[in-house]
Amino acid sequence: MEGFEKVCHINDLEEKVGKRVMVNDVDLALFKLENKVYALNNICPHQHVAVMHDGYVYGGHVSCPVHGWSFNLKDGKINGRKGIDVFEVKIIDDEVYVKAEAKEPNWDF
Ligand code: FES
Helix, strand or coil, rough: CCEEEEEEEHCCECCCCCCCCCCCCCCEECCCECEEEEEECCCCCCEEEECCCEEEEEECCEEECCCCCCCCCCCCCEEECCCCCEEEEEEEEEEEECCCCCCCCCCCC
């Protein structure tokens, strides 16, 4: 569990509704889908705005509410290509833990 930080209780998350949390100064968007929780960088790599927690979840993806870029919840990819950073999540006794460390953003595609 080294590096993991408790962010919320599983019941604090609504199915397919994003929640914004900070872990080690990393802005994250959490999503619960079918009893799994995914953590993505909250900052959309398109125009670098912190909006992903307001994204629309469908078919295992979340789309940015600004222009609709769509990221796979599991690996953050867009159509199989590099997309957005994703982070490790663990659920223990219904508490949600995320491991995230600040790093320099890489906006190259
Ligand atoms: S800002 Fe997210 S798709 Fe444009």
